[in-house]
Amino acid sequence: MNPLRVAAVFRRIVAQFRRDPRSLALLYIAPLAIIALLGWVLSSAGATTTRVAVVGDTSNPSAYSAVVVGELESGLDGQPGIELHRDVQDMATARQMLIDRKLDVIISLAPVQNLMSLQIDITTLGMNPTGEAAAIPAIQQALEKALGDRSGGTLPQIQRLTVYGSPNATQLDTFAPVVVGFFAYFFVFILTGISFLRERIGGTLERLLATPVSRAEIVLGYSLGFGFFATIQVAVVLAFVLGRLQIPELGPIPTFAIGLGVRTLGSPLIAYLLVLVLGLGAVSLGIFLSTFARTELQVLQFIPIVIVPQALLSGFFWPIDQLPSLLQPVARILPVTYAIDGLRQVMIAGADLSSSQVQLDLGVLVAIAAVFVALASATIRREVA
Amino acid sequence: MAVAPTPPGPAATPPGPAATPPGPAATPPGPAATPPATTPPATPPAATPPSAPTAAPQPAVEAIALRKDFGPVHAVDGIDMSLPPGRIYGLLGPNGSGKTTLIRLLTGLASATSGKARVLGVTMPSRTNLAHIGYMTQADGIYPELSVWENLTFFAALYGHTDKADLVRSLEFVELDTRTGTPAQDLSGGMRRRLSMACALAHHPAVLFLDEPTVGVDPALRVQFWDHFHRLAADGATLVVSSHVMDEADRCDELLFIRDGRVLAQGTPAELRKRAGTDNLEAAFLTFAGEGATTSPTTSPKEAAR
Numbered sequence: 001m002n003p004l005r006v007a008a009v010f011r012r013i014v015a016q017f018r019r020d021p022r023s024l025a026l027l028y029i030a031p032l033a034i035i036a037l038l039g040w041v042l043s044s045a046g047a048t049t050t051r052v053a054v055v056g057d058t059s060n061p062s063a064y065s066a067v068v069v070g071e072l073e074s075g076l077d078g079q080p081g082i083e084l085h086r087d088v089q090d091m092a093t094a095r096q097m098l099i100d101r102k103l104d105v106i107i108s109l110a111p112v113q114n115l116m117s118l119q120i121d122i123t124t125l126g127m128n129p130t131g132e133a134a135a136i137p138a139i140q141q142a143l144e145k146a147l148g149d150r151s152g153g154t155l156p157q158i159q160r161l162t163v164y165g166s167p168n169a170t171q172l173d174t175f176a177p178v179v180v181g182f183f184a185y186f187f188v189f190i191l192t193g194i195s196f197l198r199e200r201i202g203g204t205l206e207r208l209l210a211t212p213v214s215r216a217e218i219v220l221g222y223s224l225g226f227g228f229f230a231t232i233q234v235a236v237v238l239a240f241v242l243g244r245l246q247i248p249e250l251g252p253i254p255t256f257a258i259g260l261g262v263r264t265l266g267s268p269l270i271a272y273l274l275v276l277v278l279g280l281g282a283v284s285l286g287i288f289l290s291t292f293a294r295t296e297l298q299v300l301q302f303i304p305i306v307i308v309p310q311a312l313l314s315g316f317f318w319p320i321d322q323l324p325s326l327l328q329p330v331a332r333i334l335p336v337t338y339a340i341d342g343l344r345q346v347m348i349a350g351a352d353l354s355s356s357q358v359q360l361d362l363g364v365l366v367a368i369a370a371v372f373v374a375l376a377s378a379t380i381r382r383e384v385a
Numbered sequence: 386m387a388v389a390p391t392p393p394g395p396a397a398t399p400p401g402p403a404a405t406p407p408g409p410a411a412t413p414p415g416p417a418a419t420p421p422a423t424t425p426p427a428t429p430p431a432a433t434p435p436s437a438p439t440a441a442p443q444p445a446v447e448a449i450a451l452r453k454d455f456g457p458v459h460a461v462d463g464i465d466m467s468l469p470p471g472r473i474y475g476l477l478g479p480n481g482s483g484k485t486t487l488i489r490l491l492t493g494l495a496s497a498t499s500g501k502a503r504v505l506g507v508t509m510p511s512r513t514n515l516a517h518i519g520y521m522t523q524a525d526g527i528y529p530e531l532s533v534w535e536n537l538t539f540f541a542a543l544y545g546h547t548d549k550a551d552l553v554r555s556l557e558f559v560e561l562d563t564r565t566g567t568p569a570q571d572l573s574g575g576m577r578r579r580l581s582m583a584c585a586l587a588h589h590p591a592v593l594f595l596d597e598p599t600v601g602v603d604p605a606l607r608v609q610f611w612d613h614f615h616r617l618a619a620d621g622a623t624l625v626v627s628s629h630v631m632d633e634a635d636r637c638d639e640l641l642f643i644r645d646g647r648v649l650a651q652g653t654p655a656e657l658r659k660r661a662g663t664d665n666l667e668a669a670f671l672t673f674a675g676e677g678a679t680t681s682p683t684t685s686p687k688e689a690a691r
Contacts, residue, residue, distance in 0.1 A: 005542065008543055012531065012535070019568065206526060207522055209494055210515060211544055212513060
């Protein structure tokens, strides 16, 4: 291992990227744009008010239905984002109001004899199912709260609802760490894969291998080069996610904020360490898989094979223990799984390096990166011609 | 780390090493050695003996029953050769005759199915020995985004060669010294070829493999290239140049006619002409190829397989 040769490879990667502004933009601007968009979407999703009416048979005040209606109304009333229309009593009026766009959701109860057979219908207009569905979770939460006491339902759900005061922030808080880790992985993988493929098809790899440089030196130089850019990327993305800069009103442009201001409890440095180890694995994986591609297009074909399953299985959207039991072992061999878990531990739970969970995540990431480095080194010399 | 590990070969044979790289003309860090690239080697004493076939010096390049199979195809089909240093050897043969594979075996980039390849007395592949070998690939093998200077310094650094003044001379040598900041992708094809050559020469290799160096190069530049090659050989370097252009053959000191992974004939252009009984090297090649075909009936089906 000769540090001068490693440094030469490192400097070359940096120089190449400096000359390629579009790839740099992909590295820095794309994640920011996507995270900003995500933050925007998540924050405005809860911003609209949903107009709700509860309809049921209240003629007999001691009947279950009347009791439940009362519980629901008192539960929903005053909830943020929900505007309760107590004056609406019968279904026909409610439906007409829905059609006239004076109401968004009807909660209706069929007359029942006991609580077990209680059936609740949630009716929306149906013109824009996706948009209307956005209001339904809030109502379901309120329903759960209202009925929880009645049915002896679980207390934690009620507990969750009290936290629900700021639904948008909570969602973003859990998403932000995931996004940081995932982007680092995705972009580093794609950029290394394509860079290395170009070495192969451009004949420069042939020439590299005709110099005294060793395979390990090439992999290390690449790792340093891409690690350098990944470092800047993670710093920029973390700053954007954690920071918040309010921009004052400027003429026709209303006041807006740059950055998401996500609350984090843990150290950004540990979060960075996790992402860096993940990124180093991605460099070697990119080199390794580029062996099996002949064109840039074929590198992109690895996205559905390598990237998308990780997005689905790594806990990005669904917790691992909620996955089908057959898929759980798969999730546990994916590096992104450990990065996301570690990032959540650090950024949401405020864990530091003394946490055994973070230690495990880091350890597994290091091991996976080592395996990829070995694979990459082993395949570099594959016959080029 | 620059030129430290001298290959064991030349050290063992006392008269030879004058012709190989550690000689004064090849390594120019001293100020006195400023013009080795630009002035023809009229004065250096090292330049005189190389072509004299005295007590057979250590061969610079050797192949012993070298063979490389790709599945059923014998790309290199048992080649034996021994090339003394300080000369220009031309590997001549049609496309697909195994020239590039032979060079890749000799540089250790491909592993032989059987047999041995030795450069400067060291069995290839040997990563440390690559420090004394230059290889100009058939593709340009330069980074299009990087400038001329960045390409050159990158490859030179991998050989541990960082002498800036000397690298500037390498660029002067290929007349790219006014283009140092230009990205390689903005160069003309001929300039890229010259940059590729500068990258292969920057570390003053003792043995230089040039795979079709003059393809796509205009005639004036081709003449310049060959002048460079002769200067390098006069300074003691060994050059192995592959080509499928017969009119370049006369510029080589010695020729190896290659077809179907075999050496059909080896000798100086004059010798080969004489043996074939023709003035035309192309006709000579066909003569030897014809002999090969009659003695080994396997050649033509193999040619068809390509």
